Amino acid sequence: MTIQADRLPYLSGEFLDSLPISTSDIVDxxxxxxxxxxxxxxxxxxxxxVLPGDNRYxxxxxxxxxxxxxxxxxxxxxxxxxxxxxxxxxxxxVTLLDAETGLPLAVVDGNWVTAKRTAxxxxxxxxxxxxxxxxxxxxxxxxxxxxxxxxxxxDLFPLQEIRAFGRGQSNRDALCxxxxxxxxxxxxxxxxxxxxxxxxxxxxxxxxxxxxxxxLDARWLKAGAFATMTxxxxxxxxxxxxxxxRIVIDDLVQEAxxxxxxxxxxxxxxxxxxxxxxxxxxxxxxxERTAFAFRGMAVGDLALAGLAFVRAKAIGALDD
Numbered sequence: 001m002t003i004q005a006d007r008l009p010y011l012s013g014e015f016l017d018s019l020p021i022s023t024s025d026i027v028d029x030x031x032x033x034x035x036x037x038x039x040x041x042x043x044x045x046x047x048x049x050v051l052p053g054d055n056r057y058x059x060x061x062x063x064x065x066x067x068x069x070x071x072x073x074x075x076x077x078x079x080x081x082x083x084x085x086x087x088x089x090x091x092x093x094v095t096l097l098d099a100e101t102g103l104p105l106a107v108v109d110g111n112w113v114t115a116k117r118t119a120x121x122x123x124x125x126x127x128x129x130x131x132x133x134x135x136x137x138x139x140x141x142x143x144x145x146x147x148x149x150x151x152x153x154x155d156l157f158p159l160q161e162i163r164a165f166g167r168g169q170s171n172r173d174a175l176c177x178x179x180x181x182x183x184x185x186x187x188x189x190x191x192x193x194x195x196x197x198x199x200x201x202x203x204x205x206x207x208x209x210x211x212x213x214x215x216l217d218a219r220w221l222k223a224g225a226f227a228t229m230t231x232x233x234x235x236x237x238x239x240x241x242x243x244x245x246r247i248v249i250d251d252l253v254q255e256a257x258x259x260x261x262x263x264x265x266x267x268x269x270x271x272x273x274x275x276x277x278x279x280x281x282x283x284x285x286x287x288e289r290t291a292f293a294f295r296g297m298a299v300g301d302l303a304l305a306g307l308a309f310v311r312a313k314a315i316g317a318l319d320d
Contacts, residue, residue, distance in 0.1 A: 025307065029307045031276050045298060047060065057077070059075075059076045065099065070105065074113065076090065078207075080207070094113050106312075113305050120152065121272065122230065129283050130157070136162070137163070138196045139175060142165075146166075162184055163194070164176055165195040200222075202225060212231070215237070233293040247268055247291045247292075248292050249293050251294075252274075272297070
């Protein structure tokens with residue numbers, strides 16, 4: 001495939017939303033590429049993070065796949081000051097190159113990729129760690145990531161109710177409306193504890209900048225609950241994490257290179273690769289409290305950007 005630099009395609013969020021990509025497609029592709037890493041067909045570097053000290057969070061990921069034959073790099077910046085500018089606080093971009101030749105293939109809206117892959121990673125863990133009959137989900141944080149998780153979890157579990165707690169009422173109301181459109185009961189919660197106590201699944205998507213002060217107590221979780229922590233587990237009180245019977249993180253190799261662990265290492269049962277591959281056991285009993293804590297894996301960005309590119313080609317949106 002040859003593309004001239006002056007017409008390198010940009011796959012916008014609006015275009016990506018129009019592609020025929022289902023929840024099962026997202027989860028299956030993430031799991032396929034995770035298995036590909038074990039087979040030596042996919043290679044990913046640990047995420048790189050820069051913290052300038054002014055509340056900006058800057059991150060990059062790098063992954064290479066054999067099928068599709070793509071090299072994906074994502075650059076992401078979170079800046080809470082963007083709210084004053086009327087801009088999203090998170091903005092990102094994914095570039096795709098041919099993994100053999102290095103020639104550019106496309107540029108992809110990184111915000112779409114980030115939202116879809118984050119929910120997809122949670123879903124891959126939830127399939128193995130959450131109760132199959134989970135009916136109530138609590139959302140701590142009600143923004144884009146929460147909405148993405150609602151869509152995925154509603155497709156995978158027999159949900160009946162959501163409980164929503166967040167700092168911004170507009171985001172909370174939007175999340176509740178989305179749940180009601182899907183036929184679910186939506187309960188705005190005045191406190192995090194009120195949201196968490198009856199929930200079968202808890203999704204925390206608390207903004208990382210400025211770094212949150214821990215305020216979530218794992219002892220609020222009922223027996224059998226599963227928590228997915230997209231926010232490095234920073235909002236959770238560390239001393240309460242011993243409540244969990246099993247905690248899985250995204251990537252043991254990546255975590256070993258970080259200056260501060262998300263969870264005390266002795267509490268970690270393994271990572272998502274081990275969970276998907278069967279080396280790490282999933283839920284072992286109906287009353288187990290389980291958790292998935294993650295920073296984000298390059299393989300997720302690679303999987304979603306590659307999947308979007310393949311589907312765009314399949315419908316003839318990209319020239320050969």
